[in-house]
Amino acid sequence: xxxxxxxGTPAPGTWPSRVAIIGGGPGGLYTAALLxxxxxxRQVTLWERTMPDHTFGFGVVLSDETLGGMEHADPAVxxxxxxxxxxxxxxxxxxxxxxxxxxxxxFAALGRRRLLEILHARCHALGVDLRPHTEAPPVERxxxxxxxxxxxxxxxxxxRGAYADVFRPRVTAHRCRYIWLAADFAFDAFRFEIAxxxxxxxxxHGYPYAHPSPDHHTSTGPRAPQDRSGASTxxxxxxxxxxxxxxxxxxxxxxxxxxxxxxxxxxxxGRPLRSxxxxxxxxxxxxxxxxSHGNVVLLGxxxxxxxxxxxxxxxxxxxxALALTACLEEHPDPRTALTAYEEERKxxxxxxxxxxxxxxxxxxxxALYVDQPPRRFAFNLLTRSRRVTxxxxxxxxxxxxxxxxxxxxxxxxxxxxxxxxxLRGLTLRNRVVVSPMDMYxxxxxxxxxxxxxxxxxxxxxxxxxxxxxxVCVSPEGRITxxxxxxxxxxxxxxxxxxxxxxxxxxxxxxxxxxxxHCGRKGSTRLxxxxxxxxxxxxxxxxxxASPLPYKPGSQLPRELSRARxxxxxxxxxxxxxxxxxxxxxxxxxHCAHGYLLSGFLSPLTNRRTDxxxxxxxxxxRFPLEVFDAVRAGWPEERPMTVRISATxxxxxxxxxxDAVEIARAFxxxxxxxxxxxxxxVVAEEAPxxxxxxxxxxxxxxxxxxxxxxxxxxxxSSWDDVNSLLLAGRADxxxxxxxxxYDPHWTLHAxxxxxxxxxxxxxxxxxxAGSRPPRTGRTDAPEPRLTWGS
Numbered sequence: 001x002x003x004x005x006x007x008g009t010p011a012p013g014t015w016p017s018r019v020a021i022i023g024g025g026p027g028g029l030y031t032a033a034l035l036x037x038x039x040x041x042r043q044v045t046l047w048e049r050t051m052p053d054h055t056f057g058f059g060v061v062l063s064d065e066t067l068g069g070m071e072h073a074d075p076a077v078x079x080x081x082x083x084x085x086x087x088x089x090x091x092x093x094x095x096x097x098x099x100x101x102x103x104x105x106x107f108a109a110l111g112r113r114r115l116l117e118i119l120h121a122r123c124h125a126l127g128v129d130l131r132p133h134t135e136a137p138p139v140e141r142x143x144x145x146x147x148x149x150x151x152x153x154x155x156x157x158x159x160r161g162a163y164a165d166v167f168r169p170r171v172t173a174h175r176c177r178y179i180w181l182a183a184d185f186a187f188d189a190f191r192f193e194i195a196x197x198x199x200x201x202x203x204x205h206g207y208p209y210a211h212p213s214p215d216h217h218t219s220t221g222p223r224a225p226q227d228r229s230g231a232s233t234x235x236x237x238x239x240x241x242x243x244x245x246x247x248x249x250x251x252x253x254x255x256x257x258x259x260x261x262x263x264x265x266x267x268x269x270g271r272p273l274r275s276x277x278x279x280x281x282x283x284x285x286x287x288x289x290x291x292s293h294g295n296v297v298l299l300g301x302x303x304x305x306x307x308x309x310x311x312x313x314x315x316x317x318x319x320x321a322l323a324l325t326a327c328l329e330e331h332p333d334p335r336t337a338l339t340a341y342e343e344e345r346k347x348x349x350x351x352x353x354x355x356x357x358x359x360x361x362x363x364x365x366x367a368l369y370v371d372q373p374p375r376r377f378a379f380n381l382l383t384r385s386r387r388v389t390x391x392x393x394x395x396x397x398x399x400x401x402x403x404x405x406x407x408x409x410x411x412x413x414x415x416x417x418x419x420x421x422x423l424r425g426l427t428l429r430n431r432v433v434v435s436p437m438d439m440y441x442x443x444x445x446x447x448x449x450x451x452x453x454x455x456x457x458x459x460x461x462x463x464x465x466x467x468x469x470x471v472c473v474s475p476e477g478r479i480t481x482x483x484x485x486x487x488x489x490x491x492x493x494x495x496x497x498x499x500x501x502x503x504x505x506x507x508x509x510x511x512x513x514x515x516x517h518c519g520r521k522g523s524t525r526l527x528x529x530x531x532x533x534x535x536x537x538x539x540x541x542x543x544x545a546s547p548l549p550y551k552p553g554s555q556l557p558r559e560l561s562r563a564r565x566x567x568x569x570x571x572x573x574x575x576x577x578x579x580x581x582x583x584x585x586x587x588x589x590h591c592a593h594g595y596l597l598s599g600f601l602s603p604l605t606n607r608r609t610d611x612x613x614x615x616x617x618x619x620x621r622f623p624l625e626v627f628d629a630v631r632a633g634w635p636e637e638r639p640m641t642v643r644i645s646a647t648x649x650x651x652x653x654x655x656x657x658d659a660v661e662i663a664r665a666f667x668x669x670x671x672x673x674x675x676x677x678x679x680x681v682v683a684e685e686a687p688x689x690x691x692x693x694x695x696x697x698x699x700x701x702x703x704x705x706x707x708x709x710x711x712x713x714x715x716s717s718w719d720d721v722n723s724l725l726l727a728g729r730a731d732x733x734x735x736x737x738x739x740x741y742d743p744h745w746t747l748h749a750x751x752x753x754x755x756x757x758x759x760x761x762x763x764x765x766x767x768a769g770s771r772p773p774r775t776g777r778t779d780a781p782e783p784r785l786t787w788g789s
Contacts, residue, residue, distance in 0.1 A: 026060070177237070195264060312356060389719045433466075440480050455511065601620065641710065643675035
């Protein structure tokens, strides 16, 4: 077998000539080997407190992309890894005695101890100065005596702590307890098994890292006894409260191992589990604002962590090593090199951490999903991080995905997004909603030609439901002078023109109105003239739940009296009556984004001491009074929805738990669906942006409040829509910016998926364009013969 001896061709430069590396994990060792290989004269010293046989954990997972990068950087290491990795394709999900298997995923794993042995051997061969069982000198001293200090000292990094004021770390503990164990046999697939016990839900994550082999020797010595018959990593995880209820907090390590083996006896085939100084712990997400300080740089878990459920810890550390080495070669001075390293790696790590956070939170909330049908539960688990999608799974395993679609109720050949959905007396032909988008183009509240073209074009574009912008219930309720209203008959007639066009020219598309009042966020300039900035003149007085300006420089609103609350409620009722007569099919009450009704819901904007302030129940009182009054006057067969901000993204504000209670309250009063948005309640918010970043809130409300939800927030592709629907995270998906980019987004989504059914009917004048135009040459003859015909 190939060994890891031998030195590659050095790079021309040798800066840094003296490198100190703190930490002997995969990231530190691989960095040492790469730096020494690139410059054999370079002095590289690595301190490690333990040897490989004392390492924690068992198997590690590496992606094909990571292995490819390693092959280019050091073929010798890659060749030995290639001979040692275990590969498999399937994921098995076992829940309620039902096993579902999805193939085509492609994993590669090996024992952590074996990986460290390979990297140790490579470092020895290259002449790295390894100092095992030795605590590194203080980082301050190393920084003075070495050109570069690489801190790969793990999640509890002392280096990060020493320069905490510079790195500004955020370490977040999470809700589950887990223990890292192993079994002396090889699973056939990556296995997830769910156990519903008397104490609560527990889960097993298991994967093989060594398959049985008749060859009991390797390139660096005899194979470990457990590897001769195969070996698997087994992680047992559960919510903290389940862990306490089950008595694991009082169990000895040995008792914990035995109990885990008994709970998951079916998965293990009755075999025992083993530990390696294993202990129950909670996962901690590490994020650093900066990764370098002077000539000290963080790498691997010292810089960032990603939850084990997406298997990225070692992968990220190895990729850090590859990027750092490349940046040191490409840039002549430390500041430029380390800045380039951060700029290259931070976006990649941030994306991985978003996916890991989504996966982590899915498992934290696993109990919400256990009642899903088996195939949809499996699909939900597979797509939990939002990296694996419906289309991606269909490419990997078409039969599995087809089974999920059948369970969802998709007719043959119908993508999930084109299945109908019923709200009260309204049946939507598909699950796509054009989200409300303010045009700021009305004159005296009257919608004009731009509104007709905007909403008409998107109705012709095939969406199941087109929503107006927030339509204001009074002149004082406008956000800007350009906001549309429904407080006069002239405005209602203008809206009737628009609804008439939609119903006549886009039959099958429904049109809904969103009613709202600006509250403290009104009397401002048009968005493109200065969003949320007060008007230079012509301001009107503002009212709100409490006399709090939206931000410094904003107008101070008056606190609403009880009499004024009654007047406002009646303004909503009157506007709803005009909306019904104007022909709208659905009405949405805007209780989000810091506008008037939202201002009552959030504890950050409602400081009242009367019956409308204080507890959540009391903060809900006025929004529910408005809802009840509007519902009573709105036609019985037409649905009503409510848009809420499920979090304020600010300390002390509305929480996800509050959002569930808010949704339950509106549903109990007759809301047909909850439109789940977030934020824009206070100016000092700190949103966690990312793809589909608001959908977890909709998911939670759907499963806990048991009410249909509309998901919004950076949903940009039809693949995202299909994935969210199939996983059960949403009933409808609302998109805004994609519909600004492409008014015919829904019809194009149908064409791209080869769908021509009733969920996406092209208007007669547009049918000639219902297939994507051909590109490239069209004069070549079509192929007619194939080999063997």
